[in-house]
């Protein structure tokens with residue numbers, strides 16, 4: 533290998549970085565893209581190439597990559613008080629203010645908030661809260677967790693067990709007691725001749741049967757993303773939450789909305805549960821919470837769960853859980869600013885303005901004979917590649933169709949994400965209509981190129 537290659541950023545990345553969620557053949561083939569900075573929705577690599585990031589980083593950089601107000605909020609807080617914890621009855625003033633703000637903007641009439649460093653840890657924390665709560669209320673056997681196939685709730689041992697993706701079998705997960713219901717994806721999972729209403733009723737019946745079989749008194753809680761994100765951007769079938777909520781309520785099973793992606797405006801309302809018109813008992817937040825400018829997650833407890841947990845804590849005097857950086861003052865200051873930026877500087881508004889353009893662009897690309905469906909809500913969507921549109925037959929897995937499409941996009945300076953055989957788009961809230969045209973134009977070229985090769 534010539535010296536310049538040996539010392540390249542790519543070679544240096546390979547030598548000492550252990551990759552996660554990365555297709556290694558693609559890295560060996562194409563090299564690692566090493567990024568140095570960003571501007572608006574664009575990022576730039578070490579060779580000066582520009583990429584429009586149609587995925588907001590990892591769903592989270594909703595205000596783009598150089599928002600001056602967010603940078604200043606972090607700088608100011610670093611200068612004021614650069615770090616503290618939230619143990620032993622101490623916490624920063626920023627932490628107090630963020631909890632007030634989250635309570636105010638939550639769908640709950642009042643809320644209490646617990647902080648983590650990530651979405652995985654927030655889900656993990658919520659499961660521990662439920663186990664703690666049920667045990668303290670005399671129901672220690674209430675430990676099972678219900679989620680759905682294709683759910684993504686994170687990567688810690690517990691949140692990976694909640695995630696309903698086959699790759700977790702390499703870890704011997706899920707742990708016992710994590711139950712995955714059918715993914716409410718009508719296009720893929722509806723039976724021949726079944727209407728969407730019948731499909732939704734079947735999902736509800738499955739839930740009822742699962743509860744009966746497992747025993748309601750063994751179930752700790754039900755977790756759902758309002759729109760499944762990393763499972764492939766899958767909105768629920770029509771009426772899904774209205775069909776399942778009464779069943780969960782009847783059996784006193786707490787309902788947790790994992791709003792790590794859907795929170796703070798992504799689906800057109802502040803919360804995905806507003807978009808789908810249901811009231812959970814708690815909300816899990818991360819990603820957009822700080823617009824990606826600081827690693828942070830939050831468990832937002834609605835009034836009933838927070839009262840019950842308060843009572844449980846009174847009894848044993850403490851909730852023995854927390855992270856060193858829970859409620860980090862810089863993270864809280866950044867989150868306060870991010871919420872303000874999204875809600876009051878026109879970003880949430882821009883999501884609503886852009887949504888019809890986004891839908892029109894997706895619908896146009898879905899006319900392709902190798903796109904089986906487009907699906908999505910607000911500014912998140914997916915195009916599902918198929919070998920045959922009528923029979924919905926996927927491409928042979930060995931063709932790696934979605935990876936090839938994503939690579940063809942990268943070659944033109946567009947980052948998008950392959951997920952199964954779908955291409956996922958999740959643009960930042962600051963996108964302009966012209967940038968959206970650029971995104972769809974480049975994606976269309978990539979689709980045409982790859983389908984011409986494989987179809």
Ligand SMILES: *Cc1c(COP(=O)(O)O)cnc(C)c1O
Pocket residue numbers: 649650651652653655684685686687757761762790791792793818819829
């Ligand atoms: C990303 C994600 C998580 C996990 O968050 P991390 O910060 O990566 O741990 C959990 N739930 C949902 C819905 C997510 O999209």
